[in-house]
Amino acid sequence: MRIVIVGGVAAGMSAASRARRLNPDVQVVVFERGGDISYGACGLPYVIGGDVPDFGHLIARTPERLRGQGIGVRLHHDVTGVDAAARTVTVLDRDSGRTLTEPYDRLLIATGVSAVRPDWARTELGGVHVLRDLPDGRAVAASLRGARRACIIGGGYIGLEMAEALRARGLSVVLLEKGPEVAGRMLDREYQQRVRAELERRGVEVRCGTTVEGLTGKAGRVTGVQTDHGLIRADLVIVAVGVKPNTALAQAAGARIGRTGAVAVNARQETSVEGISAAGDNTESTHRVTRRKVHLPLGLTANRMGRVAGVNMAGGDARFPGVVGTGIFKVFGLGAARTGLTQAEADGLGLRAVSVDVDSTDHAGYYPDAAPIHVRLTAERGSGRLLGAQLVGQPDSVKRVDVVAALLHKRASVQDLFELDLAYAPPFSSVWDVLLVAADRLGRELCS
Amino acid sequence: MRIVIVGGVAAGMSAASRARRLNPDVQVVVFERGGDISYGACGLPYVIGGDVPDFGHLIARTPERLRGQGIGVRLHHDVTGVDAAARTVTVLDRDSGRTLTEPYDRLLIATGVSAVRPDWARTELGGVHVLRDLPDGRAVAASLRGARRACIIGGGYIGLEMAEALRARGLSVVLLEKGPEVAGRMLDREYQQRVRAELERRGVEVRCGTTVEGLTGKAGRVTGVQTDHGLIRADLVIVAVGVKPNTALAQAAGARIGRTGAVAVNARQETSVEGISAAGDNTESTHRVTRRKVHLPLGLTANRMGRVAGVNMAGGDARFPGVVGTGIFKVFGLGAARTGLTQAEADGLGLRAVSVDVDSTDHAGYYPDAAPIHVRLTAERGSGRLLGAQLVGQPDSVKRVDVVAALLHKRASVQDLFELDLAYAPPFSSVWDVLLVAADRLGRELCS
Known part of the structure; x- marks a missing residue:
């Protein structure tokens, strides 16, 4: 039995560990597009803000340790195609440039989400960042050097946590939000206002109802954010306007995509295609309160989905219990x-x-x-x-x-x-x- | 409709407030043996330790405010007898020495618990205290002046909280426990040991498996605690070896006492005697996990029982849901x-x-x-x-x-x-x- 896992962060690595633990006879290979595996992406703002001394602290398990557990890890390997009938995947080894065809008995697609980049954010200007993975985090940290004015675009979890992080680094911070308040998808209005009040008390300039129209730059570096209410000077820009599930591979495999836009699965984390499972931020789940499908990409959910998928792929029987929509964040002195x-x-x-x-x-x-x-x-x-x-x-x-x-x-x-x-x-x-x-x-x- | 309540602390005052709130036509009279009502007895160690500046902070509602809510409060009034057939109580006004006969339609017995005083603790020596009510708290605070060596007898909630309080006041503290470990009724052995380790880390000398045989004194003040392992010098002694429910009045009324030793009630907080309810620390409850009767005198339970009794006495219908045996305490840096x-x-x-x-x-x-x-x-x-x-x-x-x-x-x-x-x-x-x-x-x- 050969299990192939695409994506080596939360869901992928949970699945790999769980499968091997349940059934030491299965062979598990993880293909990870990037150069890092098994890290806590939720911790990125705290490294950037200096609460955590360096990015290495976020790494839970190294490739060496995983190999010791019998889990093969191939970094810089991009899975570009699936042949569900033949049960093979096409893999681009980005270091060598070679393309491989790898067989699987069970395939897990744990490709996560990407940060949304509006047209105006597709720029070559230095100092403009999204914050999704470890390389993003390192890039933001590098951009801190010499930066004085930050502009954060988007008032969701990441925007809020980054406001605290960049203030901690001594930058002035302007937070722009298109909607009427910050934390718009998480809380009702009165509670959003309490969050904004805390931001403002800590010196963050919050501008809601503001639409970004473009970025300005000079000598290859960002110099400002053009909005419908004027120009905001900035030498560091964080674009945190949302995420979208990475479903291309699942779609290529013929797996059904749900109305949420994320990969549809049953309670065993199995997609509509025989032999192919999905888990993590790219996958939708069931809300136990509404009984509807939802796409809530969060850390515990991703790990739990991965675990369920791992058990099932290795021959066990586990069910994802659904979510109830729990979320939590800290911003300065407020939870x-x-x-x-x-x-x-x-x-x-x-x-x-x-x-x-x-x-x-x-x-x-x-x-x-x-x-x-x-x-x-x-x-x-x-x-x-x-x-x-x-x-x-x-x-x-x-x-x-x-x-x-x-x-x-x-x-x-x-x-x-x-x-x-x-x-x-x-x-x-x-x-x-x-x-x-x-x-x-x-x-x-x-x-x- | 006249509701008479015996005891004006947690359960009694909750009942009084709730009854008046539900039915403004009922007359509510509270007889309190002591001089204080409606205070948070759980806060006593924190006043003694200095975290809370004075005992007044523990008082939730004054007699004046309660009178404003239409609740009559008679302090220093000791209810000494009940005639359940005639629906009257005998009340000793301790200030005037007069004895009154007061009619009731509904009677609530919320007489709480008393601290257990072993024979050796029945002493006239100064510096020997139990800690149950506000006068006890004031007496301990008064004894702090000039005290240097404290001996606490009993390693339950109160003993543990007092160890912290007296260390905070700069006293040396020896904690004696008859059983093999502290927190014996709350936690399993390994967790008891963690509590003891924290006490010792903070300079409390803990002696388990030690039985007290008597107290020594000089010039009317305590000087030491005689144990089966020798004499411990002390100028302040806290006796915290347990509590017993005050059931004399309920028994005099003919109400059934449960096997736990506390007053037996149904889910409406009604005793076995028509027209008489009981609530608070003197009353037993049902454990939802074991479905057995238990006597767990704790603050939330007392307040909740009082509330249920108040609703029912005023003509409503409420049920006490039972307990699941939850408890919590802090000792120094440990919860x-x-x-x-x-x-x-x-x-x-x-x-x-x-x-x-x-x-x-x-x-x-x-x-x-x-x-x-x-x-x-x-x-x-x-x-x-x-x-x-x-x-x-x-x-x-x-x-x-x-x-x-x-x-x-x-x-x-x-x-x-x-x-x-x-x-x-x-x-x-x-x-x-x-x-x-x-x-x-x-x-x-x-x-x-």
């Missing part, structure tokens, strides 16, 4: 987290959703360093089913979003949340944890 | 939390329990200040049902015990925990949160 649906998302789906907002403290008000925490809890009128939660507060305090994620997983109700026996002592929470207070209020709101 | 059953508790109940231990970091290992976190996860062989979790780590990191508490509430399985879509970003957790790692290992252990 923001969400799970399930926002009110806006629920409205967009035509659900009869109702939300309450609670402003409390993350632990007993009288205990030192009690900090504000803001919670929005959302449920379905009629059924009383929990739909989602949003939390903004000190970073350590918002991980309690996981409690709601656990209940969403079990399709639990607001009443269930209110009944929980949560841990209380003054340094950890109020007697009634803010989640319980929110559930109490939401329960009454649902009855009114 | 410890538990929910459900420990392995030892499960063994004691004859369950086929199996546990795994995971040592990881509370967030991504490469992100600054990643600290060790230790998790024991316990489940039932055969069914795969989760039974409990124990966590020890940096204080902020152990509140994730609530995720397991949520799943225990829903009688979920190890597989459910492993499937959760938990929040991940490098400052908050590893890609696979330590709880997921534990669930993965435990799932495999259950299959083996």
Whole structure:
């Protein structure tokens, strides 16, 4: 049995390890287009900002160690075609320029996502970057030298985390967002505003409702960003306007692409083509709250998908359980987290959703360093089913979003949340944890 | 409708507020034996240790404010008898010495617990204290003046929190525990040892397996603690060897006392006597994991019981959902939390329990200040049902015990925990949160 894996980062390497672990008789070969494998891409902003001393810290497993586990790793190998009938892939060895034909019994397509580059960002100018993989991270780090003014385009996870990183490096930072607020896809409006307030408090200039029209440059270096509200001078530009799944190879193999634009799979991570699986950021999943297909490329999801694919390819039986839409980020002294649906998302789906907002403290008000925490809890009128939660507060305090994620997983109700026996002592929470207070209020709101 | 409440701290005041809120036509009178109401007793060690500037900070609601809500509060009023047939209580006004007979339609007995005082602790010597209520807290604070050597007897929540408080005040501290380890009722042995190691690291001298035989004194002040392993010099002694429910009044009323020793109630917090409810630390509850009656006097449980009682007495319908045995405490730089059953508790109940231990970091290992976190996860062989979790780590990191508490509430399985879509970003957790790692290992252990 020969398993071929295309892509050696989160999903690909999880699959490789899991397959070998389950069945030491399988042969596993990983083709990775780039020169790095098995790294934590989510950590890139923290190396750039200086919290993590160098990019090497993000690497979980080296090719040598993987070879020791019986996993063949071929770097700079670009899989360019699939013959699903013959069960072979065409591989370009970018170092030698040779093209190989490699057989497989099971193929995993774990090609991830690419950063979206609008037309104006397709430039040769130095100092203009996306941030997706390790080479991008190294390139940004190199561009820091001598840079003074950064312009970040896009107010999603990466834009927000990069705003903090570049401020930490002493740059002035302007953050441009086309939409009306930052964190637009993650949070409802009031919670977006809290994130923006924190950015501004830390000296980031935030301009929402601003469309980029082009870049200006001089002597091969970027000098500014032209917008519909004027020119912003910048010698470092981060383009963080979204990602798109890398589906070309799956499409070439004849695999079905879902309505989300990502590769469609069943719960075993199998595509519509016999013998071919997909996992990771290029692959869609099922949202347990809405039962719809979604494309939410996040680290845990990618690793879990890879693991499921690895088990199944090696002859086991595992199922991807779906997601509930959990996300979390830190920006300066603020943590923001969400799970399930926002009110806006629920409205967009035509659900009869109702939300309450609670402003409390993350632990007993009288205990030192009690900090504000803001919670929005959302449920379905009629059924009383929990739909989602949003939390903004000190970073350590918002991980309690996981409690709601656990209940969403079990399709639990607001009443269930209110009944929980949560841990209380003054340094950890109020007697009634803010989640319980929110559930109490939401329960009454649902009855009114 | 006249509701009489005996006891004005957590359960009693929650009941009073809730009853008035639900039904503004009811008359609510609270008789409190002491001079304080509505305070957070869990905060006492933090005032003594200096984290909280004074005891007033612990008071949530004053008698004046409660009167404004239409709740009559009578301080220094000791309810000494009940005539359940006549629906009256006998009340001693300790200020005037008069005895009153007060009618009720609904009576709530929320008399809490008392600290256990062994024979040797029944002393007139100055400097010997229990810590249960606000006067105890004030007395300990007064004894701090001039004190240099503290001896704490008992290694439970209060003993541990007081060890930290008294070290913070610059005293030398010896902690005596009769059993083989500290935190004996909360954690399994390995986790108890981690707690002891932290105490010792912070200069607390811990002596387990030590039985107290008596106290020594001079000129009316304590000078030492006589043990089976010799004399320990001390000018401040904290006796924290446990609590017992105050059931005398409930017994006098003819209410059934459960096998736990606390007052037995149904899910509406009603005792076996018509018209009489009980709530709070004096009352037993149902453990949702074992379906047995338990006596776990804790702050959230007391408040929740009071709330349920208040709703029902005022004509509504509420049910106490039971507990899952969640507890948490901080000692110096360490947090410890538990929910459900420990392995030892499960063994004691004859369950086929199996546990795994995971040592990881509370967030991504490469992100600054990643600290060790230790998790024991316990489940039932055969069914795969989760039974409990124990966590020890940096204080902020152990509140994730609530995720397991949520799943225990829903009688979920190890597989459910492993499937959760938990929040991940490098400052908050590893890609696979330590709880997921534990669930993965435990799932495999259950299959083996």
